[in-house]
Amino acid sequence: MKSKKPIYITIGILILILGGFIYYRYYFVFGEGVKAGELNYVVKKGYMFKTYEGKLIQSGIRSRQTGNIQSNEFEFSVSDEAIAQKMMLNSGKMFELHYKEYVNALPWRGYSPYVVDSIISIK
Template identity: 50%
Template sequence: MKKFAWIMGIVLLFVFAGIFWYKFYFVFGEGVKAGSLNYFVKKGVIFKTYEGRIVQEGFQSPSAGELQSNEFRFSVVDEEVALQLERSSGKHVELRYEEFNGMLPWRGTSNFLVTEVLMVRESASATNKELPYSQ
C-alpha cells in the first residue's frame, strides 16, 4: 500500500507539473500586431512589469451598428524591447508577440507577451502637424 501511495503521489506531481506548464508556459499562439502605441508603463506593487496598449486602425464591433476601438493590451519582459517601446510613444509600431493560456504576476498582467519590435515609424497624423514656432 505504501508503494502504491508513492507511485500515485509521483504520478499526480507529474500531472500537476504538466498542467501548470501547459497553462502558464506553453505558447498558445504567435503573431504580429500593428498600430499606434497609446501608452507604455512600468507598474506594479510587488512585481514591476512593463504594460502597454496599441490602438489598431479601423473599428471592430461585436454587434452591428456600433463602433468600438480595437485595442491590443500586452506585457513586455525583455528590457531591450521595453526601452525601444518607451521611446516610441505615439508612433506607429509593429510588434511580434506570443500568446499564453494564463498570465503570471512576474510576467505581466496580460496573456500577450511582446518579444520583438519589428518596426517603428511616425504615425500619419504626426507627419501632418505643424512644427512649433521658434525665434
C-alpha cells in the first residue's frame, strides 16, 4: 500500500491557501483614514444581520462637468453600537470619523467595505 502522506500534505496546503484567501478578502485591513463632513444619516437596517449604515456629505463642489455642482458622499458601516447611537443623536453636525477599509464587506459587519470604528471630533 502506498503512503497517504502526500494526500494529507496536499489537503493541508489547500486549506492554508483557502484560509489565506478568505483572510485577505474579508478581514485584511486594506487601508485606514479619516473623513470629515456633515453627517447625513445613520440607520440600523438589514434582513438577517442588523447593521448600522450611514452617509457623510463631504464639503467640496468639484465636478467633472463644467457648470455642475457635485457633493462628495461617503457611505459607511458602523462597527460599534455606542458610536452609532452617538452619531444618531448628533445627526446634521460636522464629524471627523476614523475608518478602516476592507477589500470586501461581510453581512454581519455591514454593507460597505468602509467601517467606522471611532469618532475623532464633532463640531
